[in-house]
Amino acid sequence: MDQVIDNDLTYSRAVEALKKYAVETDDPLDNEMVLNMGPQHPATHGVLRLLLSLDGETVTNCVPMLGYLHRGYEKMAEDMNYYDYIPHTDRLDYLAPPSNNVAFVLAVEKLLGIEIPRRASYIRMINSELARIASHLVAIGAMVMDAGAMTVFLWCFREREKIQELYDLIMGARFTTSYTRIGGVSGDITDEAQAGILEFLDQFPETLDDLEKLLNANRIFVQRTDGVGVISAEDAIDLGVSGPNLRASGVEHDIRRAEPYLFYNEMDFKIPTYSNGDSLARYWVRMDEMRESIKIIRQAMEMMPFGDIMANSPKKAIPRKVEIYSKMEELINDFMLTNFGAEPPVGEVYHAVENPKGELGFHIVSRGEGHPWKMKIKSPSATNLQALPHLVNGHMISDVVVILGSLDPVMGEADK
Amino acid sequence: MNKKFTKKDLSFWHNLYIPEIVKGLGLTWKAMRGPKQTMEYPEEKFIPTGSYRGRPVLAMEENGEERCVACGLCSRICPALAIEVQAAETEREKERYPVKFEINMLRCIFCGFCEDVCPEEAIVMSDKYELVFDNREDAIFGKDRLLTPVEQLKPRIEFLRKHK
Numbered sequence: 001m002d003q004v005i006d007n008d009l010t011y012s013r014a015v016e017a018l019k020k021y022a023v024e025t026d027d028p029l030d031n032e033m034v035l036n037m038g039p040q041h042p043a044t045h046g047v048l049r050l051l052l053s054l055d056g057e058t059v060t061n062c063v064p065m066l067g068y069l070h071r072g073y074e075k076m077a078e079d080m081n082y083y084d085y086i087p088h089t090d091r092l093d094y095l096a097p098p099s100n101n102v103a104f105v106l107a108v109e110k111l112l113g114i115e116i117p118r119r120a121s122y123i124r125m126i127n128s129e130l131a132r133i134a135s136h137l138v139a140i141g142a143m144v145m146d147a148g149a150m151t152v153f154l155w156c157f158r159e160r161e162k163i164q165e166l167y168d169l170i171m172g173a174r175f176t177t178s179y180t181r182i183g184g185v186s187g188d189i190t191d192e193a194q195a196g197i198l199e200f201l202d203q204f205p206e207t208l209d210d211l212e213k214l215l216n217a218n219r220i221f222v223q224r225t226d227g228v229g230v231i232s233a234e235d236a237i238d239l240g241v242s243g244p245n246l247r248a249s250g251v252e253h254d255i256r257r258a259e260p261y262l263f264y265n266e267m268d269f270k271i272p273t274y275s276n277g278d279s280l281a282r283y284w285v286r287m288d289e290m291r292e293s294i295k296i297i298r299q300a301m302e303m304m305p306f307g308d309i310m311a312n313s314p315k316k317a318i319p320r321k322v323e324i325y326s327k328m329e330e331l332i333n334d335f336m337l338t339n340f341g342a343e344p345p346v347g348e349v350y351h352a353v354e355n356p357k358g359e360l361g362f363h364i365v366s367r368g369e370g371h372p373w374k375m376k377i378k379s380p381s382a383t384n385l386q387a388l389p390h391l392v393n394g395h396m397i398s399d400v401v402v403i404l405g406s407l408d409p410v411m412g413e414a415d416k
Numbered sequence: 417m418n419k420k421f422t423k424k425d426l427s428f429w430h431n432l433y434i435p436e437i438v439k440g441l442g443l444t445w446k447a448m449r450g451p452k453q454t455m456e457y458p459e460e461k462f463i464p465t466g467s468y469r470g471r472p473v474l475a476m477e478e479n480g481e482e483r484c485v486a487c488g489l490c491s492r493i494c495p496a497l498a499i500e501v502q503a504a505e506t507e508r509e510k511e512r513y514p515v516k517f518e519i520n521m522l523r524c525i526f527c528g529f530c531e532d533v534c535p536e537e538a539i540v541m542s543d544k545y546e547l548v549f550d551n552r553e554d555a556i557f558g559k560d561r562l563l564t565p566v567e568q569l570k571p572r573i574e575f576l577r578k579h580k
Contacts, residue, residue: 084495087527151444158453172469172541178527186532188579190467210443212418217430218440226423276422284420321580324535331535338489338533 046411081341135356143405183317243358341370466575490530
């Protein structure tokens, strides 16, 4: 439990570490077996590889090996301007692309010092919350399927499909949305899309009730998750766990409240918190968060003013299309921005948002050029996975998949 | 909001599991009688709205000339480096035109940035989403396959002018 686990270990070094652990823990007959779970295991949510040290069927130690989906996104950012990088953020946490776009763009805007129009902020908020619902639906669906229930998974995906159709109406793509722009959003939200969102919100709570009816008092599900993978509040904070996983351990920390961005300070919503810290509590938190997201979207739809969707700041934000067609100044800006990018002042900035998975932060170091000198992505999935060895110790192999499902990592983001 | 149960809270009836099965089957029955959620794709086609970003095409005026003036902004902004433009001069009113305009559809990620920066409304995301090739050469779309009459792109262009 107190072992320091180094994630840079190669396979042989990891096995050695586990063997050393076996010797230290008084296992001269080497009864413990090292089992390699993943990277192609269907329950590891992508390409996560776990080395499990087993005593019979009980896990005694676990080394998660990250990096199978490493695409060098932090390094790539140093070679492309801020505008170009937006589609890449879609591919970090690919279950909530609009939310990632917002996180990155907010960091860049903080660096550039742009004030964005109110309407754009509200649209961003609506999108982020839709993304939160979609992401939690997948998290719950996958987790429950790992525990053995297929129906919930299909129902969750049915609802997510409706959200993706809304993405299509609002942002133009179902999956990799690339919708948010530096200085605003790429297009205004149509009346059709607004009607679609309201229609979705009207019928969605009923589906949530159905899901809860299937799961909440289900003996098999409760027994598989209650008391499984418990992490205390202190441990969770020490390990850097964030998001729903942290709140399930009883820490009421939500960046939407702690350091409000966009207009979350004007919204009326609760932060669901449970003190159990087990897989069941993590499921409850996600269920309740979806209801809170519905509330936020409804309020944002009501409060959304009419007006611009792009900041009017030449040399920083791309002007609107109609103006590019007709005005010289805007045309020149368009050319300058495309060729050289928005050039922020020299400096450093860190901005974090509450992504569905937890705290997603971008640390950008600028030297006054059109591209970052260095960018660090603080991804929630990577930090949440650090807690995995502490969660699975002493549980069965079959519990590992449930615990992993309840942590809800996305490898695209963990490996960057 | 439904009540939440831990292991301790489960009553005898919950542990018996039979009422739970009946409840679950009831929900399944409800879902079975509900509306169908799937689309019989090849027979029934998905019709995109104006907001949809399909594959990028070049707008062609009614007289058969392209709108593009080969400024190269699309090629510069493209995050996937999918576009290649070669400009040349002509005697026509617009003075410049692309001799070669190629989009590698294996690289294109449908982000719509080319359309975003285009100052001539020349490159537009169409509503076409069916892309099939059987070799890599076929995936590189030249002007012959990119040029599309403006009438076909009307919903998208209207959306661009109104909402972008």
